[in-house]
Amino acid sequence: MNYKIENAYLLLDTEDGFQVEKKDLYIEDGKIVRIGNANAAKANAAKANAAKADALNANAAKENAEAREQPQAMDAGDYQVINAAHQLVMPGLINMHTHAYMTVMRNYADDVDFDEWLFRRVMPVEDQLPSEAAYWSSLLGCMEMIQTGSTSFVDMHMFQGQSPKAAQQAGMRGFIGRGLVGEDLYGDGYSRFQEALEEKAAYESDLLKFILSPHAIYSCSEKLLAQVAEEAQKQKMLKQIHLSESEAEVQNAIDKYGKTPVKYLSDLGFLDQDTILAHCVKMRDDDMDILLRHQANIVTNPASNAKLGNGFALINEMAAKGLNICIGTDGTASNNTLNMFREMGLLSLIHKGIAQDSTAAPAQFVLHAATANAAKALSMEGKLGVIAEQAYADLIFIDLHATSLYPNNNIISSLCYSANGSEVDSVMINGKFVMRNRKLLTIDAERVYYEVDKIVKKCL
Numbered sequence: 001m002n003y004k005i006e007n008a009y010l011l012l013d014t015e016d017g018f019q020v021e022k023k024d025l026y027i028e029d030g031k032i033v034r035i036g037n038a039n040a041a042k043a044n045a046a047k048a049n050a051a052k053a054d055a056l057n058a059n060a061a062k063e064n065a066e067a068r069e070q071p072q073a074m075d076a077g078d079y080q081v082i083n084a085a086h087q088l089v090m091p092g093l094i095n096m097h098t099h100a101y102m103t104v105m106r107n108y109a110d111d112v113d114f115d116e117w118l119f120r121r122v123m124p125v126e127d128q129l130p131s132e133a134a135y136w137s138s139l140l141g142c143m144e145m146i147q148t149g150s151t152s153f154v155d156m157h158m159f160q161g162q163s164p165k166a167a168q169q170a171g172m173r174g175f176i177g178r179g180l181v182g183e184d185l186y187g188d189g190y191s192r193f194q195e196a197l198e199e200k201a202a203y204e205s206d207l208l209k210f211i212l213s214p215h216a217i218y219s220c221s222e223k224l225l226a227q228v229a230e231e232a233q234k235q236k237m238l239k240q241i242h243l244s245e246s247e248a249e250v251q252n253a254i255d256k257y258g259k260t261p262v263k264y265l266s267d268l269g270f271l272d273q274d275t276i277l278a279h280c281v282k283m284r285d286d287d288m289d290i291l292l293r294h295q296a297n298i299v300t301n302p303a304s305n306a307k308l309g310n311g312f313a314l315i316n317e318m319a320a321k322g323l324n325i326c327i328g329t330d331g332t333a334s335n336n337t338l339n340m341f342r343e344m345g346l347l348s349l350i351h352k353g354i355a356q357d358s359t360a361a362p363a364q365f366v367l368h369a370a371t372a373n374a375a376k377a378l379s380m381e382g383k384l385g386v387i388a389e390q391a392y393a394d395l396i397f398i399d400l401h402a403t404s405l406y407p408n409n410n411i412i413s414s415l416c417y418s419a420n421g422s423e424v425d426s427v428m429i430n431g432k433f434v435m436r437n438r439k440l441l442t443i444d445a446e447r448v449y450y451e452v453d454k455i456v457k458k459c460l
């Protein structure tokens, strides 16, 4: 289906940062093919309508609803016309670090110490989850991500095939990796590595890509990490790892190897521009310079790092150095939501507070981190996280008449500081609607709740 989106405000990434402009958007075969000037007569009519609506705020919601209900006409050029009056169309958010299979554990282990959280709550559940449970749990995660404006997610999981199967059902863009651990990739780590490659062979598509995903430096040997780095080159795959998440991890590395986790990974040849590093909370010595030299990508997870008592990454300093910063939610056991709007707001407020500087982590920076920076880390620059010709049509439609965003004094600010995700009206991924007017089109929510309830009863 080809679409022409009319009457919308577009969030465009310009040399001067994000700007909001009223233009028409043409979509063909899953890609944005043209960003046209709104036709003058139509633009004037829209302006008049908008003025009328603004003058009569009480009627605005009703008018908005009517606009949605207008029958969709086919344009001369075989485009289905979407009237997006009172909506902002922006690139879908990219959740750069999560474990979707853990969604079933939302609010299951809170306000407990880390050992209790991991060893006595999370791991025992993981150990007894049947594989199919990971599918429903991941699908629940996809459902929340779509409803809160994420169109892509980067996942690390433990259940072969279940995360890609869920992403495929949801119609989401996934960058997915089976978690790897062990001493030797071709020895004790081999079965997981095989699962990762089999998953890639079975599911790789336009929408689904696969990432080699060693878990962390404390669960993978030096040898295995070096082998993963080699395989990533050979297989032309990105790689991701949890890094420098806690003080204990950094101190253990220093005690054991005489260097920080960052230096350790650098020395064994793991770091490059195709590496995605989750957390990076505890930076020491010249860690940031090393990361910059390798052009490695940082994913900050502010809620997870705060919840687990690990502190906050040095985002202001990293950004000032020129490191590529992206944002992830982490899994719901450590967040407890996959909502990137909440994560964006938190990120900005936390770092303003820490720096005691109200100009720190501004909305423009945070929005870039959740869109274009993420695309860069995924080697999808210009194709994802941006409204541009030839970019994938991964778009979210934000209701500008939502109370939480009204009045629209500064739309860019509102996305960072006011939005809570409920303003996402519609979501398009690869040119296909997966949610329209808040109605999910690819996921049967009631079925997901039913299956998830069964898992909770059995496994939690």
Ligand SMILES: [Zn+2]
Pocket (backbone or CB within 6 Å): 097, 098, 099, 242, 278, 330, 331
């Ligand atoms: Zn994680």
